[in-house]
Amino acid sequence: MPRLYYQGHGSYRITSNHGMVIYVDPFVGGGYEKPADLILVTHQHSDHNRVELVRRAPGCQMITEREALAGGVYHTFTVGVAQIEAVRAENINHDPRECVGYLLTLDGIGIYAAGDTSTTDQMHSFSQRRLDYALLPIDGVYNMGPGEASACARLIGARHSIPVHMKPGALFERACAERFSAPGRIILEPGEEIEL
Template sequence: METTWFGHSNFRIAHEGTTILIDPFFIGNPAAPISHKEIEAVDLILVTHDHTDHVGQSLELAVRHDAEVVAIFDVIQSLIPQGLPESLGVGMNIGGTIERCGVKIKMVQAAHSAANGSATGFILTFGDGRCIYYSGDTGLFGDMALFAEFHDIDTAFLPIGDRFTMGPDEAAYACSLLKCNKVVPMHWGTWPILTKNLESFEAALTERAPGTEIVRVEIGKTAEF
């Protein structure tokens, strides 16, 4: 599995021949190392919620690459009048599961706001059984423990930036609830008001979830899990 971080909460995940973009925020993202026009291929685009720094360039990328956009129903309905072909809009809702490109995509709740519908996260299960939890923007909530009851989560992608999401300590505690093997911190360092480094998260992780390994993904670099 290959993961590339384009800054903030913008990730590309490639596994078993499928390339997925999640929250592809490029324009206005001071950490983005490339333009969205440089993305060469994408099969699926997942959008957690419709804040600008998450929906990003989903519409443009979907049209250019003929890629389906998976998001909560209300977000899909808001994108269609903007030019998203109905055939590329895959609306769903919290608790539901669909399968695309051999990947089971479960939509789960997130404790955050949204302009349309609700903020969400995704649990992705690939054909080889590998499981990823991508939380989107969220605060800490106890029902994360239920995700671990139904899924064997290999890697969690969690925000640590504070102010608009969980901070480092809460994100570390979330790892203990999720029982994840690895964690990729996101939504930090993009702007001065967010957590600026990983030191506090690493310290909290040692205390709260010592069994979870932090994965340092450098912006613009591809990490292999």
């Protein structure tokens, strides 16, 4: 089974059935010992782009918002066994011209890596994708808070929703995570890993 390891804040690692290793928004925590085959960066804020933490396997590819939104168009990529589609991310603190989220498919699992965002006009269409996991920021300072994120989770309709990016300057905050309410909610603490 593919696995997801939560490093803390907005950082996590996904490993496919075939051993492909993907890091999303590296910044904090442990779990960087596996060399990356793919690094995804949603935007260039300093708590999402510490790519120097990641050891790279031969042929490692990196996709940032620059490639994902080149020419003002949201692009789609295939890297190994993974398909990656860039989608809109935005709020008062995040310019949609400089930020993206990603819809990631591997091993038959659909994952929405939201990055930093509040509600977007694309989210209503995500329910048609029958996603398995949505990872949503909930800090309520730089992004939507737990209430809005809970509404987004219901709109997106993923089988499971995971709160991330809970408190500026912290890896994790249980009280904030508990305020996030969605069907199939999974709360992960830094260092926890689940089968997808």
